[in-house]
Amino acid sequence: MSAAVTADDLHDLRTRVAGRVTGPDDAGYDAARAIWNAMVDRRPAVVVRAAGPGDVAPTVAFARRRGLDLAVRGGGHNVAGNGTVEGGVVLDLADLHRVDVDPGARTVRVEAGATLAHVDAATTPHGLAVPLGVVSGTGVAGLTLGGGVGWLTRAHGLTADAVVAVELVTVDGETVTADADHRPDLFWALRGGGGNFGVVTAFTFRAHPLGPEVLAGNLVYGVDRWRDAWTALRTWTSDLPDEMTTITTTLSPPPVLEAGDEPLLVVGLAWASPDRASGAALVDRLRRLAPPDVDDEVGDVDWRAWQSAFDPVFPQGVRAYWRNTSFDALDDDVVDVLVRRGGEQRWVGTAFDVHHMGGAFGRVPQAATPFPRRSAGFWLNIYGFWSDAADDDERVAFVRGMSDDMAPFASGGRYVNFEGRQPPGHRPVDLRAVYGEAAYSRLVDVKRRYDPENVLRVNTNVPPG
Known part of the structure; x- marks a missing residue:
């Protein structure tokens, strides 16, 4: 047990919250402290599994009174490991996962511990969808607070762009709602500025008609066809309608996919319109430009099945590092890097995605949210997964090396949800550079108003000064 937290302290905390309070000497402690990224192994002094929003204020107050670091954990991954803390307090919101759909208003209220799977299960029966991510186990809260990129980004924008209202508890214990008319400064900051300003307990989203089936799937290419595929994508993506979102992945497939041992280029497609004929014609155009030589599996797919199709690529408990x-363009020099680096990653787990941006995402004014670089044509996410700590240096070096190779072509955007925990000795992400001077200054102002002591600092932190 931490020297700062005694048995009497834990007893006192248990009288103040309805949820489960777990200390280092309690049964289930290792399970309570475990997070998705096994590279992050921390031993908090106490884990509070909140039973409801009423447990938030007393937990925050407990951490403040004792001067302990406080980590807030939602329902999902948190690649950087900010959902836990050494010797401090973890506030775990995973049991707050209720989703309420208003089909008439096309709004969806989602508690902060919900995952994509919870939301899709509630919205799909109504023929509705919220723009979310690409893996069903992703937590909605972290996804939204950082921005939220996924299969509906071009059609409907970021997850953060769909937010209508946010319910949260401030560090002073006040329950507030932020929307366009109430606390608009806070509402702006929460849609891309991370968990710096309060403990979010629920979001209300605007939903869009979709499904329950969509036109989606993959065109898959072997190594010899990669350059042709990228060149075709350069042409094909130049004039796509908003309804088509593509995410192109290079990976050595995990055995569960039964796709062999050689690395593959997988062009993932999702068409967010009931006009199947127009979507199919677009896919046919890409097929003609670059006929897939490994697999072609595009057709009508249940939306929930598509949202979980990539789950096997992101297993629980792996060691992970992302950049x-x-x-802005798939020019020849960029394609050279993508083909060369893709051919070098011959181990299962490490991969990279190229998200085609633009569409509805790109039409949101830059100043409307903190999310950086709305003008970006593409977004590259390089991610590594492995199980053996002995591979840490090699796998991290690959991710960092490819990131360095792409630096000459980068347009300046960094997405905080795609940033991994920095290894020891490496500088943290420069958020002033990420958000730009004007947006960063606004975030600091909001932080100063709502968390002047930087209580919420175990995150991608915006300090109050």
Whole structure:
């Protein structure tokens, strides 16, 4: 047990919250402290599994009174490991996962511990969808607070762009709602500025008609066809309608996919319109430009099945490190890097995605949210997964090396949800550079108003000064 937290302290905390309070000497402690990224192994003094929003204020007050670091954990991954803390307090919101759909208003209220799977299960029966991510186990809260990129980004924008209202508890214990008319400064900051300003307990989203089936799937290419595929994508993506979003992945497939041992280029496609004929014609155009030589599996797919199709690529409990950058064009020099680096990654787990941006995402004014680089044509996410700590240096070096190779072509955007935990000795992400001077200054102002002591600092932190 931490020297700062005694048995009497834990007893006192248990009288103040309805949820489960777990200390280092309690049964289930290792399970309570475990997070998705096994590279981050921390031993908090106490984990509070909140039973409801009423547990937030007393937990925050407990951490403040004792001068302990406070980590807030939602329902999902948190690649950087900010959902836990050494010797401090973890506030775990995973049991707050209720989703309420208003089909008439096309709004969806989502509690902060919900995952994509929870939301899709509630919205799909109504023929509705919220723009979310690409893996069903992703937590909605972290995804939204950082921005939210996924299969509907070009059609409907970021997850953060769909937010209508945010309910949260401030560090002073006040329950507030932020929307366009109430606390608009806070509402702006929460849609891309991370968990710096309060503990979010629920979001209300605007939903869009979709499904339950969509036109989606993959065109898959072997190594010899990669350059042709990238060249075709350069042409094909130049004039796509908003309804078509593509995410192109290079990976050595995990055995569960039964796709062999050689690295593959997978062009993932999702068409967010009931006009199947127009979507199919677009896919046919890409097929003609670059006929897939490994697999062609595009057709009508259940939306929930598509949202979980990439789950096997992101297993629980792996060691993980990510980096990302935006760029504007698939020119020959960029393609050279993508083909060369893709051919070098011959181990299962490490991969990279190229998200085609633009569409509805690109039409949101830059100043409307803190999210950086709305003008980006593409976004590259390089991610590594492995199980053996002995591979840490090699795998991290690959991710960093590819990131360095892409630096000459980068357009300046960095997405905080795609940033991994920095290894020891490396400088943290420069958020002033990420957000730009004007947006960063606005974030600091909001932070100063709502968290002047930087209580919420175990995150991608915007300090209050």
